[in-house]
Each structure stands twice: as C-alpha cells, then as structure tokens.
Amino acid sequence: MAGGTEAFPDLGKHCQFSDWKQLDFLPFKCDGCHNIFCLQHRSYKSHDCSNPDHNSRKVVVCEACSMSIEVPRNTKGGEDEMNLILTKHLKSGDCDPRKKKKPTCGVRRCKEILTFSNTSACKSCQIKFCLKHRFQSDHECKSNHTRAAAAAARVGGGVRPFLVALASRNGQDCTKKGSGTGSKASTSVKAY
Numbered sequence: 001m002a003g004g005t006e007a008f009p010d011l012g013k014h015c016q017f018s019d020w021k022q023l024d025f026l027p028f029k030c031d032g033c034h035n036i037f038c039l040q041h042r043s044y045k046s047h048d049c050s051n052p053d054h055n056s057r058k059v060v061v062c063e064a065c066s067m068s069i070e071v072p073r074n075t076k077g078g079e080d081e082m083n084l085i086l087t088k089h090l091k092s093g094d095c096d097p098r099k100k101k102k103p104t105c106g107v108r109r110c111k112e113i114l115t116f117s118n119t120s121a122c123k124s125c126q127i128k129f130c131l132k133h134r135f136q137s138d139h140e141c142k143s144n145h146t147r148a149a150a151a152a153a154r155v156g157g158g159v160r161p162f163l164v165a166l167a168s169r170n171g172q173d174c175t176k177k178g179s180g181t182g183s184k185a186s187t188s189v190k191a192y
Contacts, residue, residue: 017041031055060085065095105130107139 012025015038028042029035032051044052058071060082069089071082089095105112105128112118112130120134121127125142133139 015041017047062086062089062095064090064097067095103128105133107133 012023013027013036015022015024015027016035017037020038020041022038024036024038027036027038030037030042030044030047030049032044032049032054033047035047037047041047059068060071061068067089069085071085103114104110105114107129110130110133112132114128114130118131119128120131122129122134122136122139122141124136127139127142129139
C-alpha cells in the first residue's frame with residue numbers, strides 16, 4: 001500500500017496496525033518489528049509488538065557466588081536455558097563461593113553488611129566500619145593518642161564522640177579541667 005496523496009504520492013506512509021491503515025505524514029518505524037505506525041500506535045504495547053524486548057539485557061544470578069551472568073540475546077529465557085547457563089558457569093571455573101561473602105563492619109561482634117551508603121573508613125586505623133561504629137570511641141581504634149582521648153570522653157558512662165574528635169585533634173584531654181601543664185589556657189579561638 002503506497003502512501004501520500006495524488007499530488008504528492010511519496011509523502012507519508014499508511015499505519016500498518018490491523019484495520020487502521022490511516023495515512024500519516026510523519027510515520028514512525030518500530031525498531032522491534034520494523035513496521036510503520038502512526039503516532040497513536042507507535043509504542044510497543046499499543047501495536048502488540050512481536051519483539052518488544054529486543055534492546056533489553058537479562059542476567060541470571062548464581063546462588064553459589066552471587067555473580068551475575070548475562071543471558072545471550074537470542075535465548076527465549078526459559079527455565080531449561082537458564083539452568084544450562086548456570087551449569088556452564090559452574091563448570092567454567094569462574095564460580096568462586098568465597099566471593100559471596102559480603103564485607104562487614106570491623107567491630108568484633110557487629111554483623112552489619114557494608115555497602116556504599118553505610119560505610120565509613122577511620123582516618124587513624126584505616127579500617128572500614130558501619131555508621132554506628134564510625135567514631136574512634138565506638139570501635140577500638142589502634143591509634144595510640146585516641147585511646148587516651150576515648151577513655152577521657154567516657155564521662156558518666158556515656159560516650160561523647162565530639163569530645164573524642166576534639167581531643168584527638170588537639171592531643172589533650174578535653175573533659176578534665178586544669179589538665180594543662182601549668183601554663184594558662186588561651187580563651188581565644190582561631191577560625192580558619
């Protein structure tokens with residue numbers, strides 16, 4: 001079926017949707033089924049495209065190593081094909097169950113799994129911790145000057161992370177009055 005009008009026979013195309021055949025001067029070519037459609041029927045769903053997921057990528061996740069394996073485009077996606085892909089992966093030698101273990105918080109009994117959004121690395125000991133244990137007083141930091149500051153910050157049984165950070169920055173105990181070595185403490189504060 002040719003498009004256009006009597007005066008301009010090459011202008012536009014007829015919509016190939018069944019029983020529609022409307023002449024459209026700005027037709028759309030479906031990249032799935034390669035047919036021509038009007039504006040109303042251009043989406044995959046509106047014309048029941050035979051190949052709507054031609055650009056999509058599918059993966060199967062291995063239960064042993066948590067590795068994702070891409071499914072080739074020409075597969076139908078049946079259960080037998082997926083099992084065949086997983087079997088091929090297991091036999092390839094790429095499957096390593098040790099990779100399945102997710103990184104956890106560096107505190108001894110904390111089992112929090114570290115992700116990109118809940119991970120904090122200590123600036124003193126360079127170990128990664130969850131957000132609950134990110135302060136040096138909350139984990140047993142290996143840094144020498146921090147231990148004394150952490151002990152000094154535990155006043156009244158509560159942990160004060162701000163005082164620990166301040167003490168580690170200044171190298172002195174901030175919780176005790178008169179901790180100076182005889183020199184008069186400065187009351188001015190420098191802002192940088």
